[in-house]
Amino acid sequence: MSKMMCADIIKALQPIVARYEAEQVGVLIDAALECDVLTSRFPTLRMEVSEERKSLEKVEQIWDFLFAQGITRRGLLICIGGGVITDIGGFAAATYKRGIDYINIPTTLLAMIDASSGGKTGINYHGLKNSVGCFAPPVETLISPQWLKTLPAAQWLSGFGEMLKTGLISQPALWHQLLQYDLEVMDSEALMPLIEQCVACKESIVAADPKETGPRKVLNFGHTFGHALEELSLDAMPHGYAVVYGLIAELYLSVTNLGCPKEPLQQLTQLMLHYYGRPQCKCSEREQLVRLMQQDKKNERTAEINCTLIREVGMPVINQVITPAEALEALEYLFSL
Ligand SMILES: NC(=O)c1ccc[n+]([C@@H]2O[C@H](COP(=O)([O-])OP(=O)(O)OC[C@H]3O[C@@H](n4cnc5c(N)ncnc54)[C@H](O)[C@@H]3O)[C@@H](O)[C@H]2O)c1
Structure with a gap:
């Protein structure tokens, strides 16, 4: 292709x-x-x-x-x-x-x-x-x-959420360029070089593992929590918004479990608060989110929660099993922002 x-x-x-x-x-x-x-x-x-x-x-x-x-x-x-x-x-x-x-x-x-x-x-x-x-x-x-000229702002932000994920798993340079991109203006021409880099990154990951037997799982960063939030919202939450919230929770776990520096978490939190808004979720729904994560089709064993985390920007680590208590703690952090 x-x-x-x-x-x-x-x-x-x-x-x-x-x-x-x-x-x-x-x-x-x-x-x-x-x-x-x-x-x-x-x-x-x-x-x-x-x-x-x-x-x-x-x-x-x-x-x-x-x-x-x-x-x-x-x-x-x-x-x-x-x-x-x-x-x-x-x-x-x-x-x-x-x-x-x-x-x-x-x-x-x-x-x-x-x-x-x-x-x-x-x-x-x-x-x-x-x-x-x-x-x-x-x-x-x-x-x-x-x-892109006719695309509503929410659709822009949703796509940009996946771009942010790509920046976090690929290289610091791309991550910094994405942070500098002006989301107030949403200039489609200026976005093209960044789209190109994100697409090239996905293509090279997919080429190494076309049927998702292992390494391709790095693309799931932010998606264990993200899919649960999307499901809980009955798809009312745009996919890329759910990915941004999922990235915050999984960056939090990257810090606590893998010693990732706090900077990307702080940078993404600022961006989320400015453009995406806080995710809406009642306290009682947190347990349900954990249950949804335990049923995620990406899990290899029943009831285990499997995430991709990062050691630092550009260094993803797949198959990180987290406990329900850790998942609740990450949600606690996300909903406290
Ligand atoms: N195959 C994969 O690897 C993969 C990866 C991610 C998502 N998906 C799938 O993609 C779907 C979501 O994609 P999506 O967000 O593009 O949804 P979509 O195709 O439903 O498009 C979203 C909305 O934007 C409108 N639209 C499309 N182009 C437009 C334009 N240029 N200007 C104005 N409006 C426009 C559409 O009419 C629609 O209302 C989901 O079904 C998801 O499962 C697949």
Whole structure:
């Protein structure tokens, strides 16, 4: 798979699409978005997105669309949208006629940084998030700042939460650049070099462990607590916000358990208070959060809480088992801020 940062998506797409017969190309696009240059040229399926719609029924709709267009195994699906479209479109393409090529054009910051790379595709099934899916990387991912101009602030901050995680697990230089980025202005052009570094970091981690057997778990930093908070909020909390809160709790444990310096925890706390706000949670819900963490699908043994922590910025350590009492202490810290 290759990734391309491009000012002009259409120009970048031309040589790739030229490898396919024109009648073998289909477009799947988030119904909230416009991309006339492509949708007027190729048969297009517009799909309204939500977590509820990331379903088998919608996959069938994509398969039906591909069949109706007569797309063969030499076909191409171009997926334009956020993480819901890239996950579901990738899954439909990977399973249609045992797999056709697809291209991702991510349009949210979260999809640019995370969902459109790494090769994970899938749907929600029986109410369980991403419980059916497969590893199937797109042939190309085209990332352009043009989409960020219409993105609501909460979506920006959500994607930026994943970027902060990448900075903490990769290198001090990236972490410092992210801290210096002006979130008041949200300049999409200025963000591009940082997006590029975050994507390159994820790509190299995934290349070393494509099916998440070990080293790829560094990407889970902030996610043990983050997923529990997201679940407790019944998905009302944007993913990247939950990751930022999870990072605070897991940085706290990195300090107490691994002797990580306090500076990144203090820096992220300031950023959280300024931009993300405090997480809302009643005292009684803390025990429930610990139970949710004990049921996390990332755990290797029943009821154990498994986290990725850091020794310092750029030095992640996977498979750190923490006790329920330690988890409660980290939550205590998070909710005391
Ligand atoms: N495969 C992976 O590795 C991976 C990683 C992270 C997240 N995900 C998945 O990604 C999904 C979340 O992604 P998301 O936050 O992009 O959600 P999304 O696709 O639901 O998009 C969020 C909202 O932004 C709107 N939107 C999209 N692009 C826009 C634009 N340019 N301007 C204005 N509005 C725009 C959408 O219509 C939607 O309302 C989840 O389903 C999650 O499971 C997958």
